[in-house]
Amino acid sequence: MNITCKNFKSGFRKLSGRRLFMPFICLVLVLLVNVIKTPDFFEISIKNGVLYGYLIDIINRASELVILAIGMTLVTAASGGQDISVGAVMAVAAAVCCQILSGGKVTTNTFDNPLLLAILIALAVALLCGAFNGFLVSRLHIQPMVATLILYTAGRGIAQLITKGQITYIRVDSYKTMGGYIGSCPVPTPIFFAVIMVSIVYLILKKTALGLYIESVGVNGRASRLVGLNSTKIKFLTYIICSVLAGVAGIVASSRIYSADANNIGLNMEMDAILAVALGGNILSGGKFSLMGSVIGAYTIQALTTTLYAMNVSADQLPVYKAIVVIIIVVLQSSTFKKQLAGLKIRKASKAIEGGQ
Amino acid sequence: MDQNVVLKIDNLSKSFPGVKALSNVNFCLRKGEIHALMGENGAGKSTLIKVLTGVHELESGEIHIDGINKAIINHSPQEAQGNGISTVYQEVNLCPNLTVAENLFIGREPRKAGMIDWKTMNQRSEVLLKKLKIDVSSAQMLEECSIAIQQMIAIARAIDMKCKVLILDEPTSSLDEDEVEKLFDLMRHLRGEGVGIIFVTHFLEQVYAICDRITVLRNGELVGEYVTEKLPRIQLVAKMMGKDIDDLADIKSEQKKFTEEESLIVADGLGHAGSIKPFHLEINKGEVIGLTGLLGSGRSELVRVIYGADKPDSGKLIFKGKEVKINTPLDAMKLGMSYLPEDRKKEGIIPDLSVRENIIIALQAKRGMFKPMSKKEMEEAADKYIDLLNIKTAGRETPVKSLSGGNQQKVIIGRWLLTNPEYLILDEPTRGIDIGTKTEIQKLVLELAEEGKAVSFISSEVEEMLRTCSRMVVLRDGKKIGEISGDQLTQETIMKTIAGGEDR
Amino acid sequence: SNSKDVNAGSTPDAKAPTDTSKSKDLITVGFSQVGAESDWRTANTESMKSTFSEANGYELIFDDAQQKQENQIAAIRNFIQQEVDYIVLAPVTETGWDTVLQEAKDAGIPVIIVDRMVNVSDDSLYTAWVGSNFELEGKKAAAWLDAYLKAAGKDKDEVNIVDIQGTIGASAQIGRTKGLEDAVKQHSSWKLLAKTTGEFTQAKGQEVMESLLKQYGDKIDVVYCENDNEAFGAIDAIEAAGYKVGVDGDMIVMSFDSTNAGLSDTLNGKITLNTECNPLHGPRVEEIIKDLQSGKTVDKQKYVEEGIFSFENSVPSIKIDGVDYPVTQVTKDLAAQRAY
Amino acid sequence: MMNKIKGKTKLNSNSFLLMVTVLMFLLMYIAGMIIYQDKGFAKPQMFLNLFISNAGLLVIGCGMTVVMITGGIDISVGSVTALVCMAAAYSMENKGLSVYTAVAASIGIGIVYGIVQGYLVAYLDIQPFIVTLAGMFFARGMTAVISTEMISIKNELFLKWANYKLYLPFGTVNKKGIYQPAYIYPTVIIALAAVILITIMLKYTKFGRRLYAIGGSQQSALMMGLNVKKTKFEAYILNGFLAGLGGFLFCLNSGAGFVEQAKGMEMDAISAAVIGGTLLSGGVGTAVGTLFGVLIKGTITSLITTQGTLSSWWVRIALSTLLCFFIVLQSIISFSKKKRKKKTGS
Ligand SMILES: Nc1ncnc2c1ncn2[C@@H]1O[C@H](COP(=O)(O)OP(=O)(O)OP(=O)(O)O)[C@@H](O)[C@H]1O
Ligand SMILES: Nc1ncnc2c1ncn2[C@@H]1O[C@H](COP(=O)(O)OP(=O)(O)OP(=O)(O)O)[C@@H](O)[C@H]1O
């Protein structure tokens, strides 16, 4: 009995030493709140031929955020700063995609151009945005947040310019699949997008040395240069990846509403993406990173939002609760806090011993 | 507490995840003595100092200081300063964005009517700088100063504070002889005033030149405290290493071999405006070339230009008979060059990455992004060099920043050996490295040369270079002023060349 | 409805070749617009721009405030220094204009407010106001609902309503919500199950509706969306959950704005009632300026007339405070003619 | 032997950057005065309007500069401004409290914010971006909790303050031939006083210098015996105070409280500080620089307004193009200066 207990304890310690442990626990905690408050929260049923339930909503709704968060993680790791233009880039990509599909009309019931072409051009434009950001950060050594502030301001203007200030509607069913369902598949398509994007980035990191390069450049750029890494190129690359992913997220978001809403697609998503990176246990000043942590962070944020909706918190007061939960989570994750807590325990224990003597 | 004792440490213990850095160490510092703290890399010297001054939390043990009746615990360097302990830490810890004067006075700026009195501050720092013969202006930004100057400024700061205990953790590692002498004069003066000084160094000569007592640590444990005169060098080394070594000088006996005169690299008129004037240099296979000169004479710059760390703006580089263009360090690496930079903290280690990653990073970069090393390959490589260089670490996944200074240096040496270079540039590789390892490294350099590799070696210790180099290049003010080889290779000729005469 | 004749007069594409020298007879008008946050707003801007063209004898100085009141305040100060003849202000907010309007008054520049009202302590700070009555819009919608239920014989049944509100604090949100809430208070059988913001966007409307459906399912009878975009999102969510919208469906959707896309959805029955909010203010403001130029006095406040568009025709008209408002059944032509 | 390092250090890279910023501002403004002379850009009041419209931002920017010098950031300031305005408006209009209470409440909110955020950042070592992001959410949400309605402030004394013009001894004659004296509001004086006080604080107090030391290297500052935690804590409190004060000045200008107020103001404050030469990575920055950052942003907006024919989206694009032009030019100048210095080192 004692031995198993010990084993369990050491196993637990090992587990809790893992980097993903805290982010994961936080996600679970957020979900657990629902067990008491909204018992049917975990119910998943098939309704109208598709999966239905709060959990599905969370996973579905978080898709864009997940896609953004992985890009943001790489940028953060390599350049020690954040790309705050991702939301705007989403809008730009969506605008390009819809404008090509509609052929310039405000609303269309048929594709004017092939869907694939539109998507590719939209992603290419997103890539251009990334190249612009990357150039400013890696070549001109402008601080990331400042460099991306430019597109953050301009992006929605560009998107509106493309759509001529209108919301462009693509009322074609096949356009809705990316944000809806493919055929009779009961799983929402955005989930696939998220899974595929995470897998692609994960595989790239796994199958190449990019991950190590990014970390190395992020931790010490000068030393990295001397061991033969081209930090300019690597930072540049991360910005491109981040923007292309933002483009993908933009297309998914646009497909959900089968339109390009330059003002609202991806609005305030950059902050949530950064938050996801931080909740995933990543340091915002660059260096070591955990992709999966950010993914968990993204789901945590959406879980929180959906939970609050389910608990009938009015949307305008939602930020208050969000702020409180975020602070609780980061305080729990803070190593200083853990240390202080441990210190408290030790002190208590030693007092107990003193008292016993 | 004894009347004469200024600092007493009892049963100090400290552990980090995976390592017991200190266990039950006792230490006693008397008034007006210079006390050497000795030990191999990773013995726990810096940790002892950091625990004492509150950088690391005290785990167990007691610290007593003269004038205070009960045991004290310093929670921060600030508190330690308040208790009369002034410290120069191993790595230079100053603020690069402030001026020299501010770095000297921050936290205790002279004030007039509550406002900082910049004029007085600058005047006082000019005086202080002059006293220590540090040749910078007090209005200069610290980041524009060389490491040696920064080291001197850190020392000046510590000394200028009225203190009972002065701690110097490897202050001399980047200083040249003149500056070491200046420092010693100061230390003697302070000793005369009754200040107790803890002095950490790996240079035995310095210990015997100035220290009254020696405390030796090994693997975080106290070996003992000795009076300097009563402890012969050989015994001191034996106590540090835990075993007898035959002779430090055994390398000397090893014959320097002049291998085939096949030239590997020819630098023809290579130069970099502002730091190194165009120079001509031939480097042959199997040869160890030393670069010598005073501090700031351009030794580092010369090798950096060859390696492409700074892009040369004149001249050409011929590698194995072919002219090559080196735009980035990677180009140089691909040709088989490697470069161990002198500023370990800024340009060497990648602090948050593990020992393993730090070792394999150069090879991985050379291979390219799309050919990642397998996990097994990496682990084998890491284990091999941890073993070979005797790197003291809790494991290969430990972040390199938590290693002791000397062991970090070894990791970087391992990094370059792993790339199997044909030409190895070592800029101050033995800085902060213990005597045993130093010998090992010297041996290693000779072995590499024997294998037909070319090595450029920079060190502030002329003796060390004499032992290993077959040819020496002398620099002055960013200009190559001569080469010395063969029989001429003696301390005297080198000194003479450095001092100038022949070409002036 | 009056929207037709406005449409007809407000799309002159002609742009006279720009004369670089500022000719004396042009009337300078500084227009501070909220931003370009919606189709409605873009149409509003276009209406102003085409009305105050050089061909019509105006020089328009246009400023986009990007939804920031402080930008508008700065812009008005700028207009004053430019010594424009008239200032037209489409305020971001109703509040907080005392200081800067006082400055305009001191400089002797008449200020015409469009769209939202300004709430100032001294009415003389502005010359005239033109805009929509959002509360009336809400009342119209509620009155229609009442009449519709009566016509369908369901007025005794319990009616469950969810309100997907606009961006909290926006005048349109406040007015439209109030219109509904007041009506709910008067009808004991009406129940407001929930009100929550969809921020005037399709995406939020969809997300909020998804959540509401999980909580209330087909208990919901009426979805009151405070603009068309929210309605689109809500309809998507309802259909995705397997319910049917419309007169014969599980719930009806009510909406505001009557944009082109909104009217199409009204035409096909997804939106049952769409209350108009007309953005074409340009001609009306011009009228006021012309009157002022010729020394006439102008009405201090002038509400824009706005129509009510319905999918079905069981309610021909509604009466609010003694005034009759006709309800128009949407036709193909009507929907197609919408320019915005 | 090392005298080559000496000399020509009086103009270090930071004051050089500030000089560039000031110069570029002057160039831009003078260009505007020439191009838009007939549109009143050359009038003194046009210049004063920059201060009048940006008094709140200026004070908030000073606070931002202080935390950015320590290497931190505060993205909650925009929302805090909204909260302050709402609290002030609510207390005066709905609770009938006096203006003085409102001022106290405003500054109180700022300070409480500073204390909480400062504690989390300094003592629990949580990343400032995240702490203040949560702060931003919280303040925005709380604003909605207080009231979702727009509250117009009608308090007499408040309006008297807000409308109190200080006339200056110069002015212009308008096209109707009436002499119009130039004026400012008291908010401008408070804002400029804040800039001056913060400048003095940064340069001449121990606290100020500690901020720079921490920003330069936190580790070193700790090792040099500075109380890093306390200093950071105090920096956030000061920033909170300035955010509260700035928020109230903002309120005097906008005269209302509502949920959507001052959205995105944090970015304005950050970019103003950055344009003024403050580094996000810490250790470098001045309040005077931030003043010019604010003026430059104000001038860009003013130029666009004066231009007057841009579509909404072109406004955004023009705004960011000018911003981009500015940031890039600044970076190129400072970069080439660094290079040149390295070259001419000996
Ligand atoms: N922050 C830390 N975290 C984990 N381990 C540490 C940390 N600091 C030191 N150590 C470990 O403690 C041991 C003692 O290190 P310390 O720096 O005191 O050695 P040292 O005697 O100063 O060596 P050197 O001569 O190389 O400077 C080493 O094994 C080192 O890896
Ligand atoms: N970080 C720096 N900033 C400015 N100047 C520097 C810096 N490092 C070196 N220098 C200057 O470059 C010149 C050459 O320095 P270099 O480092 O090559 O000298 P060195 O002979 O290697 O001496 P050291 O023993 O200091 O390494 C010197 O004049 C020095 O002042």
Ligand SMILES: [Mg+2]
């Ligand atoms: Mg050490």
Ligand SMILES: [Mg+2]
């Ligand atoms: Mg050197």
